[in-house]
Amino acid sequence: MCSTTRSSCLKTCLFRQIFSMDxxxxxxxxxxxxxxxxxxKRKPETSVDVSENSAKKTKLLTTQDTSPKASIEVxxxxxxxxxxxxxxxxxxxxxxxxxxxxxxKKRIELPSAINTEQKQLKEKFIYGNYNKYYGYRNxxxxxxxxxxxxxxxxxxxxxxxxxxxxxxxxGLITMEVAKLFEVKSIVGLDIDRSLINQANKMLLRQxxxxxxxxxxxxxxxxxxxxxxxxxxxxxxxxxxxxxxHEQFDxxxxxxxxxxxxxxxxxxxxxxxxxxxxxxxxxxxxxxLEAQPYDNYGRRxxxxxTINANFKAMQFFPKHFNDFLLSADVGFESFELMGIPESCIxxxxxxxxxxxxx
Numbered sequence: 001m002c003s004t005t006r007s008s009c010l011k012t013c014l015f016r017q018i019f020s021m022d023x024x025x026x027x028x029x030x031x032x033x034x035x036x037x038x039x040x041k042r043k044p045e046t047s048v049d050v051s052e053n054s055a056k057k058t059k060l061l062t063t064q065d066t067s068p069k070a071s072i073e074v075x076x077x078x079x080x081x082x083x084x085x086x087x088x089x090x091x092x093x094x095x096x097x098x099x100x101x102x103x104x105k106k107r108i109e110l111p112s113a114i115n116t117e118q119k120q121l122k123e124k125f126i127y128g129n130y131n132k133y134y135g136y137r138n139x140x141x142x143x144x145x146x147x148x149x150x151x152x153x154x155x156x157x158x159x160x161x162x163x164x165x166x167x168x169x170x171g172l173i174t175m176e177v178a179k180l181f182e183v184k185s186i187v188g189l190d191i192d193r194s195l196i197n198q199a200n201k202m203l204l205r206q207x208x209x210x211x212x213x214x215x216x217x218x219x220x221x222x223x224x225x226x227x228x229x230x231x232x233x234x235x236x237x238x239x240x241x242x243x244x245h246e247q248f249d250x251x252x253x254x255x256x257x258x259x260x261x262x263x264x265x266x267x268x269x270x271x272x273x274x275x276x277x278x279x280x281x282x283x284x285x286x287x288l289e290a291q292p293y294d295n296y297g298r299r300x301x302x303x304x305t306i307n308a309n310f311k312a313m314q315f316f317p318k319h320f321n322d323f324l325l326s327a328d329v330g331f332e333s334f335e336l337m338g339i340p341e342s343c344i345x346x347x348x349x350x351x352x353x354x355x356x357x
Contacts, residue, residue: 150338324354
């Protein structure tokens with residue numbers, strides 16, 4: 001009996017301990033469940049707030065990025081920060097956060113817009129229309145183009161003549177020729193409208209420095225003998241050459257043959273040479289400064305068109321003289337006018353005169 005009673009008591013105690021442990025575990029679990037559920041509910045609310053704030057920042061960033069005067073560098077890999085923000089022409093080394101959780105489409109759009117802008121900047125100067133061309137070419141002479149010294153050796157050739165300057169850029173050499181050599185009139189032509197606008201502003205400043213009624217205006221002297229025109233000298237079709245007529249005594253073609261040829265091919269340059277001849281009066285002169293062929297290759301990848309024209313070239317600078325003197329164009333003779341000696345390396349190019357009978 002005693003042993004049986006003792007065994008029953010042990011079983012009863014063991015059962016109570018196990019039952020007590022199960023109850024305690026359930027109580028602990030019940031106490032923690034609301035905390036876990038509550039934490040689970042709070043997490044999405046915080047995530048929504050962050051997402052909304054990030055979306056607002058992304059919207060602001062996208063607005064700045066689509067502005068024509070704003071540009072942003074592509075962020076480094078595994079980074080959600082943009083630096084070196086360029087707004088309104090002023091670069092600021094500023095860090096800007098974007099939403100790393102935004103959709104793949106939106107994340108792709110930002111680099112796409114940046115790449116497009118970089119491509120546009122690359123293609124901006126495809127015609128050699130650099131807005132600081134004169135400063136780059138004449139680094140040691142602030143407002144003086146060295147080629148003017150070559151022109152000065154034949155200054156009488158310009159006096160009282162009507163002149164066309166093809167590819168005049170911002171008009172510096174055009175205005176200097178008008179001022180120094182007493183031309184009757186000179187027209188500057190360029191394919192870049194912004195450069196023509198710069199030239200016209202500079203010309204207007206020169207006119208404003210003079211009284212309204214003045215001797216130069218009455219006699220049509222500088223700066224009233226200068227005008228600037230925006231346009232492409234290469235015609236859409238060769239048939240338009242049939243309506244050309246003689247209107248100039250001198251045509252300046254200075255360092256533009258490469259750009260005409262790269263953009264419009266061999267045919268475009270040959271057409272331009274024919275047009276120059278047709279626009280010159282009898283006894284007229286073409287002043288030509290052609291770039292050498294080894295100068296072409298550095299720009300061949302600027303656009304697909306330029307690359308294709310470069311690869312297809314059969315008409316090289318060494319052929320220019322023969323072509324200009326041939327029956328296809330018609331110039332009678334040519335001579336060396338001079339070579340600028342004080343230019344930086346790469347700009348010491350022969351300047352030639354082609355004569356029309």
